[in-house]
Amino acid sequence: MFKVKPSNLFIMRVSLIFVALFVWPVLTVSGTSLEKGVRQQMRCKGSSPTLSVRSSPGTEFEEIAKISTTNGIIVGDFVDGWYRVSVSTSVEGWVSGRDIDGCDSGNLVFMGKTENEMRDELAAAGYPFAGTASPDEILRVYSSTAVDVDNTNSKHVRYSPGTMSLFTRWASQVSPDNSLPDYPRPQLVRSQWLNLNGMWGFQRASAGENPPFNKTLSSNILVPFPPESALSGVMSHIDRAWYRREVEIPSVWNGQRIILHFGAVDWEATIYINGHHVGTNQGGYNPFSFDITDFLHYSGVQEIVVGVFDPTDSGEQARGKQVHNPIDIWYTASTGIWQTVWLEPVPVTRVDYLRIVPDVARGGVMLETSVVGDLSSVIAHLKVRSKGKLVSSYSVPVNQNYFVPIRNPVLWSPDNPHLYDVEINIVSNGTVVDKVTSYFGLRTISISHVGNVPRIHLNGRPFFHIGVLDQGYWPDGLYTAPTDEALVYDLDMVKHFGYNLVRKHMKIEPQRWYYWADRKGVLVWQDMPMGNNWSDWGKQRYKAELQQMISNLYNHPSVVTWVLFNERWGEFDVSEITEYTKSLDPFRLVVGATGYADKGVGDIVSYHSYNQIHFPEVSNGEARILAEWGGLGLPVDGHLWTEDDLRWGEPSYVQPVTDTNDFVEWYRKYVDQIGLLKQHIGLSGAIYSQITDVERESTGLITYDREIVKVDPRLMRSIHSFLR
Structure with missing residues (x-):
């Protein structure tokens, strides 16, 4: 095995901004x-x-x-x-x-x-x-x-990212005043909100400990970065912790209900407002919220205290690839708050949820506007625009499915990711009481036969899925990307390499990632993060968080496939869970178990093949996808997670390569074999593993810090373009 110096590689380097680090107390x-x-x-x-x-x-x-x-x-x-x-x-x-x-x-x-x-x-x-x-x-x-x-001295409220060797170029933009400032819910937008990201009080907790009301905590953390990350300013694994922040509610919000939102907290979050218990949420990947209006003081400072608990791999809950002791293909944990925290004023009668289902056959969408509050004499006025031009305007009843036709509908695809903007005004007795905006794309995803071979179709036509695995980790923020621009960079690189799909592996991203996938035209296979699922409790938690994931991502046109289990990790009742998923979402494809554990259920049989590309014989009517392949290990000096502990990932599947030319030779060989599978068995897609290095894995097309692109994207695109 070799450690390769950057001089041996094709290098795409964006100007590096060095991170200025302050000295800790x-x-x-x-x-x-x-x-x-x-x-x-x-x-x-x-x-x-x-x-x-x-x-x-x-x-x-x-x-x-x-x-x-x-x-x-x-x-x-x-x-x-x-x-x-x-x-x-x-x-x-x-x-x-x-x-x-x-x-x-x-x-x-x-x-x-x-x-x-x-x-x-x-x-x-x-x-x-x-x-x-x-x-x-x-x-x-x-x-x-x-x-x-x-x-x-540790109580000084000073922020500095922890000292480490690997940062992305976006880390220098992060500060207490600039901590993921972007609107966190693009699928349901209101004009007023208050971002609570920034410095919070923070300290370790013990089981059964009383909440630290009206106390200054022993240290501080930059929310929403997990405490294990450098950008949090903590850099320590903590199973239980307290967060505390004081906030004043804007006076212009008087008379409205105040909602406290959390993008995600891993794994259990217990919320207190002004010393009162508001509620507890379990589940580390999906957004949740509480109406805190009745717990607020009439004016002045309000105290928010959050207690978190995350057993990581010692529990049964969904946790993906997080472990206490990272090694090989298992990574550093992300405890506690890891997505945006924010406040929102809402009227009593308001839109609570939108469900948008494309109906391409009739040239429109089925839309359900879920409204809560006083529903007497309430109606929804809809306006749909395409690139600013009004294409549909209707008044529809609330809390019902209603078909909204679109004039001259344009379909969404990776080559033309056309999106429609929708404005919804909730009117009660002639007065607009709530206004939200959203968007949608029109597309279909299905399995149809071409001759005797089942193949994946997008918008009624055969469509080969050529994609990459993406684990969604960052060296400086771990589960949390340093900026919105960082999220965009990864998706842009997927397109530059000539891929049309990302398999989001063992992690659910913030909604803004899917928003950008919708905008950029990147198809998404979405994994359900694994858990241990040993007991009835573990199985019920899995089903609950699966339902939350599907509900949260339902309206995104980019999401086309749900992947339920990976390589038997935490696998149970595959047939039942597949049918359950289909009942929740009959409009997308479902992979029951990917890798080596296909049970003959779902829409796709997917296989993982490293070192030598092949596909087993199958006799059912499922489409065939090579859901993981490649694993070409090319470490780059100066851009490794740990320089003195060079690892390649799991040795059983990684093919070490010596330089760019060696990489290209192996990649071309594998792609030619995939082409034969497409020709002879009707393969519908192939997903390369993976887009970036991750911790001890050096199998990415880009280094973990996103500074070195190991192979010319134009060359890669030219090699596999014949598959599309």
């Missing part, structure tokens, strides 16, 4: 300093090294961080207490630097000091060392006298 430890965000070089040889803390001697230690065996630890939010590093193969105790205790003394730097510096510092303080005190002796004295942390 320093926590003092009897003369020794811990800098938040500074990597501590604890290179431990033992199994699963961890950093733990306890509030005082004699109390239980609580794990607060995992230490990479090769890459040290990023110090996050340290609290008052006593600290310990331990490995599971050794006795508990302070790391002494001896191999028997799991760490290499030659590389050990503890709490910002080397062993020699610690020895000299303690000797200067009057401890009776003879100049050559053993590490064991040093740390025994050190732990008993010098590790009681005063974290007063």
